[in-house]
Amino acid sequence: MPEHDVLVIGAGLAGQRAALAAADAGASVGIISKVHPVRSHSNAAQGGINAALDPQDSWESHAFDTVKGSDYLGDQDAIEIMCREAPEELLTLEHLGVTFHRNEEGRLGKRAFGGASAARTYYVADITGQAILHVLYEQLMKYEGVSRYEEWFTTSLVQDDDGRIGGAITRNIRDGSMELFAAKAVILASGGNGQIYDPTTNALICTGDGIAMAYRIGAPLMDMEMIQYHPTTLAGLGLLITEGARGEGAHLYNAEGERFMEKYAPNKMELASRDVVSRAEQTEINEGRGYPDGTVALDITVVPRKRIHEALREIVNVGRDFAGVDITREPIHIKPGNHYVMGGVKTDIHGRTPIPGLYAAGEVACVSVHGGNRLGANSLLDTLVFGRRSGAHAAAAVKGLPVAEPSRAQLQDEERMIDDIVRRDGSGRRVSEIKAELGQTMDKYVAVFRDEAGLHNALEIVRRLKDEAENVAIDDKGSVFNQDVLGALELQFMIDNAECIVVSALERRESRGAQYRTDYPKRNDDEWLKHINVAPNGDEPDISYSEVTMTQWEPQERTY
């Protein structure tokens, strides 16, 4: 049984940053990931990372933009911490070797991003997430105090009799063996859940595993109704076109050639916050001013070609390979698409969940710094700042604690559960069928615009799928790289996520941030300036509320 002081589950930016911080603080660290760390979805963060590093800028300005972007649902104490610590975190990354873009003086150069009152997004071309992820992995290879478990799938979290976290049950994907990891603290850093939507910008691995595992042992989830639709995704495939394109000056047009953002955000235009731009696009499309394929046009040709090659190279490739469009010469058709979950496992500013010893950081967590809507280039920052804080806090908190001795009973249960899935006859529905129905349902009813009837429909379907998922058919009977059985486990994680999202979206009877209820089109601070929490009660989520922490910014009307 592998034993560690701190066990990190997930090896994207949050997980790797947490592991490094915990190791720096002297803890023995294990980091588990169901894919090789450099395959993590942090790769996909193209545009950059926000930090008020410029002396002309201030963390207060960054924090206010974030609060406003969150539609006042973000917790201001956490936002203050994130924005204050951003410059130092950025410099740490630079010192570790991230190849950030430089200006003519050889200093860090920046670009503009949506919802921000100053240009404060630092970047590596449009592969910022990839560059940071790879540099952190360089460090991970260097650190001898960190054990890497690459291609291990976590199936559940383990608690001791007092409810304290004691480790996790995992499956070694390479040979199918099951293992119980003992740990004094566990940091969940397993990312988001975009795969419950179809289409989505998210990778196939983003199945909400950590959110579901925490929820199943009673850790409350918060702000789950807040699902971000990114304004610029390719129709059909859902692939992402970075907000950096608009940051560099690209325009949005409807099919009538009108630069429609003039009507919705006359000041910030294309660089209003994402919920605003996505709603504007969807309104144009719904009212018949989109293209026949249900899109509007993003015109990047206004950006000088050399600048495109230097700063937006990746989306030149995406346009060419996946849409057959040369973005340096012609506009590309885009639409709003599922991108990010603002909600997640509720944590405090140290990454602690209410379960003793269990932490969460990054997209799996909800601190909440993003509230109702995340600003572009704040997600990388969130993963790094709260990854580091979780790692450091967990390492300090477990000092002197005895080695965890989790019971092996749960391991045997999980082994049996997986054996049963593998041995099942082929009478159930296929994983792919259920997943497709789930994705279409969520994209239809729990998208940019929502209403009670649609959400009820969605809930009914999700609950039916939940039953069906318990008896899916499995083709692969082997042990080595049995991706089929892992797909069945992921499907159940996804459905738990979906149920919590729909229940929360039904509960919030107002419109705020990414939640736009056509039946309650106004923001209602008197009744709904509060977080919705869900925790399991028997087979269904139970709802409770928690306060939004205010420090210095009173809610105002939100215009861009």
Place this chain on the structure above:
Amino acid sequence: MADYTLKIRRYDPESGEPAYWADYQAELPPERSVLDAILQVKDREDASIGIRCSCRAAICGSCGVRINGRSALACNTPIGQASEQGRDGAVTIEPMGNMPVIKDLITDMEAVHWKKVRRVVPWLLPDEEAPEGQEYIVPAEAMLDVTQAMACIHCGACVSACLSMEVDPDFVGPAALAKAYRFVGDPRDGEHESRLRDLAEDEHGIYNCTHCFACVEVCPKDVAPMDQIMRLRRRATGDFEIKDANNGYGHEKAFMNIIEKWGTLHEAQLLPRSFGDGSLVKGQLRPSGAKQLTESLPTVVSGLKSGKVSPKKALVHPKLPDQKQVRRIVKEIESKDERLELNLYIVGELAGEDEVGAFAEEAGEP
């Protein structure tokens, strides 16, 4: 929509059976990817087909395979195009080469690729403390330049396609050497010389590449690993005069000297000069040179037999009619204080001529 036949190389390590080919049908528009086709087969017919995949957008590097024998990412290879290139329209899909197969299309990248990456000491080694409260000040061009190597997604396509690695499995290889350039090209790193010395003195290192361009052709991210290897060599010889285990330094000098003298390659003198750091006399007088020349005798004999060299050709090699021009070019290049490394990655192949000119100007070209 069109129908496609996929011929997938299947291998189940638990069955005790050898690998075999299996045919599957997929139906999708030609512009969709080979990965979409495989996933459709998994979804509809046989979910036990093993393939790593995640992002579907050529950024995570999981789905490296060989399609019709060519190493590529399944996710950014259109199925229609693959079918046109396949035999009788069928698309063959097999695991990458140069790495052991774990199951079906899944290879053991840890055993080969990642081991090689760790071989190049893949983390920044600054020679001084980081500046307090601020970033390192470095030229903008240097960061853009190493961004090409940073763009590597470790998909393994170049490792799979590498012909040198096929002959010498210990070759550090294209991806790991591109990773090495990411540090050697990074002004913040303080170990440029020792990194280069290490990789030049390793007989499986930078001089083990044979310029075959296979890695450049298959790289889905335009990292051009061979270009990075050549940069490592130019830095090793040009900046540090490092002499290497495979005599690459002498070979390069011999080439330059011959071209300067005759304008075309004088094959008979290439070998002896290579063993003398470019000099014919040194190459024959040096004990090591003599030994290597003796060892090269079979090559010489086969050259004579095939008519590639003849005693006459070996003694007399004509100069180009305007050899003066060649000498002038050599002189012009050698008079430069700094090498001009034109990075097409940043400029872009499609960029207009004026824009290329603008970049060259920035890089110091008059």
